[in-house]
Amino acid sequence: MKKNQSQEEFIKGIWRDNPVFVQVLGMCPMLAVTNSAINAVAMGLATFFVLVGSSFLVSTFRHLIPKQVRISCFIIIIATFVTIADYTLLALVPKVHKELGAFIPLIVANCLILGRQEAFASRYPTKLAVMDAMGMACGFLLALLSLGAVREVLGDGALFGVKLFSENFEPWVIMILPPGGFLTLGVILLFFNWFKFRKDEFLEEVAEAQRSSH
Amino acid sequence: MNAPKDTSSPNSLRLVLTLAIAGLVSGVAIIGIYESTLPTITANKARELREAVFKVLPGVSQMQALVYRDSQLVVVEVADKNEPVIYGGYGEQGDFVGYAMPAAGPGFQDTIAILYGYQPAEKIVVGMEVLESRETPGLGDKIYKDPVWVGGFSALSVEPEIIAVKKGKKSQANEIDAITGATISSKAVVRIINEAHAAWSAQLPASGSEPELIATEPAGAEAEQ
Numbered sequence: 001m002k003k004n005q006s007q008e009e010f011i012k013g014i015w016r017d018n019p020v021f022v023q024v025l026g027m028c029p030m031l032a033v034t035n036s037a038i039n040a041v042a043m044g045l046a047t048f049f050v051l052v053g054s055s056f057l058v059s060t061f062r063h064l065i066p067k068q069v070r071i072s073c074f075i076i077i078i079a080t081f082v083t084i085a086d087y088t089l090l091a092l093v094p095k096v097h098k099e100l101g102a103f104i105p106l107i108v109a110n111c112l113i114l115g116r117q118e119a120f121a122s123r124y125p126t127k128l129a130v131m132d133a134m135g136m137a138c139g140f141l142l143a144l145l146s147l148g149a150v151r152e153v154l155g156d157g158a159l160f161g162v163k164l165f166s167e168n169f170e171p172w173v174i175m176i177l178p179p180g181g182f183l184t185l186g187v188i189l190l191f192f193n194w195f196k197f198r199k200d201e202f203l204e205e206v207a208e209a210q211r212s213s214h
Numbered sequence: 215m216n217a218p219k220d221t222s223s224p225n226s227l228r229l230v231l232t233l234a235i236a237g238l239v240s241g242v243a244i245i246g247i248y249e250s251t252l253p254t255i256t257a258n259k260a261r262e263l264r265e266a267v268f269k270v271l272p273g274v275s276q277m278q279a280l281v282y283r284d285s286q287l288v289v290v291e292v293a294d295k296n297e298p299v300i301y302g303g304y305g306e307q308g309d310f311v312g313y314a315m316p317a318a319g320p321g322f323q324d325t326i327a328i329l330y331g332y333q334p335a336e337k338i339v340v341g342m343e344v345l346e347s348r349e350t351p352g353l354g355d356k357i358y359k360d361p362v363w364v365g366g367f368s369a370l371s372v373e374p375e376i377i378a379v380k381k382g383k384k385s386q387a388n389e390i391d392a393i394t395g396a397t398i399s400s401k402a403v404v405r406i407i408n409e410a411h412a413a414w415s416a417q418l419p420a421s422g423s424e425p426e427l428i429a430t431e432p433a434g435a436e437a438e439q
Binding site for chain 2: 084092155
């Protein structure tokens with residue numbers, strides 16, 4: 001049962017409660033850095049590190065933090081992890097750091113992270129909090145990657161910097177410009193809502209069929 | 215919900231202490247990561263600069279930083295902040311090849327910072343590298359992604375000044391084909407070089423009397439240990 005619950009917390013972040021496609025959180029980095037797959041992965045990994053690290057600490061110290069100053073404490077913890085991620089990226093992959101620019105320090109303001117601390121990590125045991133954070137971060141990473149991959153393939157004719165098409169491919173430059181982010185996100189959200197709509201409809205049909213068979 | 219059930223607020227001392235401890239721990243962690251990554255970051259920057267200098271000045275294998283002080287170019291280990299620096303490039307035998315000049319100016323979206331190689335003997339630009347730019351991806355970023363454009367700076371005369379002309383119209387030694395779809399960005403690069411050249415040309419010594427190479431170790435090497 002216990003194992004199932006932590007699995008459940010992990011899975012929900014990837015699909016049912018996906019932070020981007022379902023909760024529509026963290027839109028700022030989502031639209032800004034997904035013009036190439038590699039940027040999306042770097043941003044996703046940095047967010048993963050920050051989210052899991054701060055969820056672990058917040059959950060571990062949840063009884064020690066007075067609730068009047070909890071938000072300040074969460075922000076201090078998040079900001080520390082963001083600074084660590086910032087310097088590590090600058091030292092290890094300066095090129096990616098240059099591309100992501102101001103959006104790494106801005107992870108502090110990503111409402112996805114603060115939201116998870118307030119809604120989950122500060123109320124549940126450490127193990128569940130870490131599972132929840134990992135699930136949410138993976139969901140965020142997958143969302144970034146799916147947007148980044150689509151935009152890079154269409155806008156640059158490449159994936160992870162590898163050219164996919166011949167010289168004859170005319171890149172849709174708009175896809176790597178800001179409007180491309182909105183277009184792609186819109187289409188993906190449309191798919192998710194359509195999917196949810198279909199699922200509800202299906203469940204209703206099943207219920208209907210069961211009722212009439214009685 | 216596991217939040218504390220009592221509604222009475224804890225005393226202020228506890229609140230202050232909690233935040234103070236959190237801040238202290240956070241500060242120590244940040245100092246730690248700063249100190250441990252600083253050498254790598256400095257080395258990366260020095261290496262990037264060396265690579266850029268070697269790229270814009272073909273045939274160069276040693277370099278030193280030069281600044282303009284007391285109406286002459288002097289060799290410095292580390293330049294003062296805000297002091298314009300150029301880099302002298304030298305061949306294997308310490309023979310002077312050219313200057314690598316950093317320059318910056320407004321582009322289409324934000325400041326473009328470039329480094330260009332200049333050979334004073336023939337008064338030509340021999341290479342150009344964009345160090346920093348936020349030009350539009352897919353259009354303006356061709357100023358560093360378009361090999362034809364970058365290659366156009368291999369022997370470009372600066373006399374009387376560089377002119378960006380429509381693609382395919384280059385006929386003079388001081389003309390370069392602008393990039394189709396990135397006219398503003400390519401003109402900006404040309405203007406940046408022209409302005410930097412105008413500012414520096416009076417301060418560079420006569421051709422043949424450039425500062426000798428003194429540093430036996432290439433500049434920037436001390437940061438790489």
